[in-house]
Amino acid sequence: MLGLNSRDTKLLLLVIALVIFAPFLLNPFPTASNLGESFNAGYPALMQRFVIFGLLVIGFNLLFGLTGYLSFGHAAFLGVGSFAAVWMFKLLGYNVLPALVMSTIIAGIFSVMIGYVALRRSGIYFSILTLAFAQMMYSIAYSDLIGKFVGTPITNGETGLQVYASDPQVLQGANAPVLPHLFGLEMNSQTTLAMGGWEFTFQVGYYFAAFFLVLGFYLSIRIFRSPMGLMLRAIKSNQTRMSYTGLNSKPYMLAAFVISGMYAGLAGGLMAAMDPLTGAERMFWTASGEIVVMAILGGAGTLIGPVLGAGMIKYLENIVSKIQKDFLELWFAFLPDWLEAAVVNIIYPFVGKGWHLTLGVMFMLVIIYLPGGMVEGGQRITARFKRKKKTDAPDGAKTPAE
Amino acid sequence: MDEFLIQLLNGLDRGAAYALIALGLTLIFGTLGVVNFAHGALFMIGAFCTVTMQRFLNLSQTVIDDTQKDFLGNPLEVEVPYVQSWFGEAAGLAIQDWSVMLAIFLTIPVMLLVGYVMERGLIRHFYSRPHADQILVTFGLAIIIGEIIKYFYGANPIQTPMPSAFLGTWDMGAAFGLEANSVAYPKWRLVYFFFSALIIAAVFAFLQFTTFGMVVRAGMADRETVGMLGIDIDRRFTIVFGIAACVAGLAGMMYTPILSPHYNIGMDFLVLSFVVVVVGGMGSLPGAVLSGFMLGILQSFASLKVVTNIVPGIDQIIIYLVAIIILLTRPRGLMGRKGVMED
Numbered sequence: 092m093l094g095l096n097s098r099d100t101k102l103l104l105l106v107i108a109l110v111i112f113a114p115f116l117l118n119p120f121p122t123a124s125n126l127g128e129s130f131n132a133g134y135p136a137l138m139q140r141f142v143i144f145g146l147l148v149i150g151f152n153l154l155f156g157l158t159g160y161l162s163f164g165h166a167a168f169l170g171v172g173s174f175a176a177v178w179m180f181k182l183l184g185y186n187v188l189p190a191l192v193m194s195t196i197i198a199g200i201f202s203v204m205i206g207y208v209a210l211r212r213s214g215i216y217f218s219i220l221t222l223a224f225a226q227m228m229y230s231i232a233y234s235d236l237i238g239k240f241v242g243t244p245i246t247n248g249e250t251g252l253q254v255y256a257s258d259p260q261v262l263q264g265a266n267a268p269v270l271p272h273l274f275g276l277e278m279n280s281q282t283t284l285a286m287g288g289w290e291f292t293f294q295v296g297y298y299f300a301a302f303f304l305v306l307g308f309y310l311s312i313r314i315f316r317s318p319m320g321l322m323l324r325a326i327k328s329n330q331t332r333m334s335y336t337g338l339n340s341k342p343y344m345l346a347a348f349v350i351s352g353m354y355a356g357l358a359g360g361l362m363a364a365m366d367p368l369t370g371a372e373r374m375f376w377t378a379s380g381e382i383v384v385m386a387i388l389g390g391a392g393t394l395i396g397p398v399l400g401a402g403m404i405k406y407l408e409n410i411v412s413k414i415q416k417d418f419l420e421l422w423f424a425f426l427p428d429w430l431e432a433a434v435v436n437i438i439y440p441f442v443g444k445g446w447h448l449t450l451g452v453m454f455m456l457v458i459i460y461l462p463g464g465m466v467e468g469g470q471r472i473t474a475r476f477k478r479k480k481k482t483d484a485p486d487g488a489k490t491p492a493e
Numbered sequence: 494m495d496e497f498l499i500q501l502l503n504g505l506d507r508g509a510a511y512a513l514i515a516l517g518l519t520l521i522f523g524t525l526g527v528v529n530f531a532h533g534a535l536f537m538i539g540a541f542c543t544v545t546m547q548r549f550l551n552l553s554q555t556v557i558d559d560t561q562k563d564f565l566g567n568p569l570e571v572e573v574p575y576v577q578s579w580f581g582e583a584a585g586l587a588i589q590d591w592s593v594m595l596a597i598f599l600t601i602p603v604m605l606l607v608g609y610v611m612e613r614g615l616i617r618h619f620y621s622r623p624h625a626d627q628i629l630v631t632f633g634l635a636i637i638i639g640e641i642i643k644y645f646y647g648a649n650p651i652q653t654p655m656p657s658a659f660l661g662t663w664d665m666g667a668a669f670g671l672e673a674n675s676v677a678y679p680k681w682r683l684v685y686f687f688f689s690a691l692i693i694a695a696v697f698a699f700l701q702f703t704t705f706g707m708v709v710r711a712g713m714a715d716r717e718t719v720g721m722l723g724i725d726i727d728r729r730f731t732i733v734f735g736i737a738a739c740v741a742g743l744a745g746m747m748y749t750p751i752l753s754p755h756y757n758i759g760m761d762f763l764v765l766s767f768v769v770v771v772v773g774g775m776g777s778l779p780g781a782v783l784s785g786f787m788l789g790i791l792q793s794f795a796s797l798k799v800v801t802n803i804v805p806g807i808d809q810i811i812i813y814l815v816a817i818i819i820l821l822t823r824p825r826g827l828m829g830r831k832g833v834m835e836d
Contacts, residue, residue, distance in 0.1 A: 155625075159623070159625065161625040161628060161629075163628075208817060208820075208821060211820070211821065211824065212820065212824060214624055215528050215624050215628070215775070216771065216775075216820070216824075218528075218625075218628060219528075219767045219768070219770075219771050220771075220816075220817075220820065222764055222767065223764070223767070223768050223771075223813045223816055223817070224813070224817075226764050226813065227810050227813035227814070230809040230810050230813075231806075231809075231810060234806050234809060236805065236806035236809070236810070239805040239806055240805065376760075376764060377760065380632060380636075383629065383632075384633075387629060440644050445640060445644065447636060447639075447640050448636075448637060448640035448641070448644070450636065451633050451634075451636035451637035451640060452637060454629075454633040454636070455630060455633035455634060455637065458626060458629050458630045458633060459618070459630065462622075462626065
């Protein structure tokens with residue numbers, strides 16, 4: 092289907108099914124129940140983040156997963172995309188289409204410029220160069236240096252950029268909605284379906300962003316399977332040998348960098364489309380670090396890994412940081428008192444405000460023991476089960492790392 | 494002219510911090526070939542050693558003071574720090590006053606231990622893994638260290654006073670025959686500058702004039718050959734890692750009166766020190782120091798009024814601009830050696 096082999100088609104259909112039925116899948120518990128309040132994640136604001144970060148990490152994976160070039164400044168493109176989108180809202184009106192087109196293009200232009208310089212070096216130098224560029228762009232945005240040149244605020248510094256009633260918005264119709272919309276279809280309009288104790292919310296914005304996730308996922312499969320994808324993997328395995336055979340790897344690298352930057356720009360534009368304001372903090376280097384963490388956790392260099400990683404981190408972030416001490420005491424109430432106190436005291440630093448500690452520990456464990464991320468973990472588990480089932484089968488359980 | 498001098502001093506002092514961190518980074522990189530993203534966290538641990546020392550010296554016991562009465566006529570209960578009751582009031586106060594300096598007795602052992610544990614327990618297992626993995630695992634470690642500090646010390650910056658002898662400014666202008674008070678500079682920043690110059694000199698002397706340092710330098714040049722000569726180079730490199738951690742820790746320890754430490758302080762310094770290392774040339778110790786001071790001074794000069802009037806805000810991005818220009822024209826950095834991290 093669509094030029095994919097049956098395996099990839101299945102994967103694509105799986106992702107489509109996941110994003111379509113996400114409101115059901117993420118609400119396994121009745122809404123008003125105790126478990127529902129703690130573990131349900133099927134509300135629009137969070138689901139939007141799942142798909143947007145999924146898209147972002149898919150793009151990042153095209154660079155890091157295929158070529159092995161670790162960019163530590165990817166959040167810069169996300170921020171550029173957001174700023175471009177908000178500016179389109181300010182100048183043209185709240186239609187999201189020009190905003191998304193613009194954010195992708197602008198991020199593309201920035202990634203051409205940065206990629207051209209940063210790709211002159213590889214390895215650690217590349218990581219540090221991208222980091223330096225991203226920090227420079229963060230400083231520029233944070234103190235609105237361009238704005239100081241031009242005379243009008245461009246990034247609006249600490250306050251962040253948002254749309255004001257006095258903005259021109261030349262294409263904004265008289266009765267068009269004053270929130271991001273797609274030809275009149277408002278991004279935050281939603282319907283709720285109540286079934287028994289369950290409530291499922293379907294939001295236009297979520298499905299709009301999910302459409303781009305599926306599109307991005309499809310494109311990434313095509314790139315993985317294309318001759319260019321093969322070239323990029325050749326760069327990862329041995330760049331020197333590749334250049335000895337007479338192939339110039341530079342254009343391929345730059346193309347991968349730009350594509351990945353445009354994914355990030357689109358994700359940034361979508362973020363602005365969901366909530367039409369943005370600030371420089373989106374570009375800070377810890378945000379770039381988070382992207383890396385997501386890619387690694389899911390499984391860099393695999394197709395489904397980035398989506399899994401982004402979903403996993405955003406889900407856990409939401410769940411873990413909600414847990415308070417009284418929740419813990421409730422959960423472990425069945426234990427004897429002294430044991431309960433001990434368990435609660437051990438777990439407490441890792442939940443609530445301590446979410447980043449959990450993240451750090453999880454991340455390090457994955458790096459140390461499971462460099463292939465969740466996908467590798469899944470493969471190991473299935474391999475073990477298969478081996479148990481048919482012990483006499485010749486080494487057929489080995490699946491390619493996809 | 495006066496403004497120029499002040500910015501020069503500012504640059505020296507800022508450059509000293511950059512140079513110290515970059516020196517540690519380069520030591521680790523040059524010996525073990527590992528890019529340590531947790532180096533900022535080591536800086537932070539040093540800074541929190543000062544905080545811990547200060548808190549430790551302020552531990553108090555409640556004593557009934559017969560000479561004072563509260564409003565009911567009972568003897569007043571006062572909090573007396575242990576150091577004051579042990580060493581007498583004057584000596585105790587002096588000890589508390591100098592706690593930033595005294596923290597050195599805590600910082601050095603703590604940092605050596607942290608460095609040793611980090612190298613033996615974690616980084617050793619990553620020599621054969623790709624560089625990306627090394628970056629990532631140390632990045633994860635930096636997150637964890639930061640969060641642990643946050644758990645114990647809270648998220649807010651902690652004020653740490655400097656010794657009262659170094660409060661206030663020193664009139665540099667008068668010393669150089671300029672108008673009085675034209676170039677007044679905070680004393681502690683001068684102390685910081687001299688302190689870091691001392692540490693840098695000590696590290697270089699250690700590597701240059703001791704047998705241990707000679708072996709380490711040989712190992713940096715060709716690890717395999719040194720190993721074949723029957724020298725346990727791994728053990729020495731572990732010690733070098735400890736020393737590098739110490740350098741970062743001391744830099745952090747002395748920086749606390751200038752910038753109140755908080756759990757993210759290391760991250761803020763880390764990115765800049767990477768730029769410093771890259772500009773100086775990966776693996777080159779003199780390069781790291783040179784580019785640390787150079788970039789510090791450049792950054793200060795860029796914040797001169799004359800400059801900011803022409804190009805507003807240039808002081809915040811000049812370091813990155815210079816880094817990009819240098820990497821484009823001299824890809825190896827200012828003093829980078831051939832063959833070190835060429836790929």
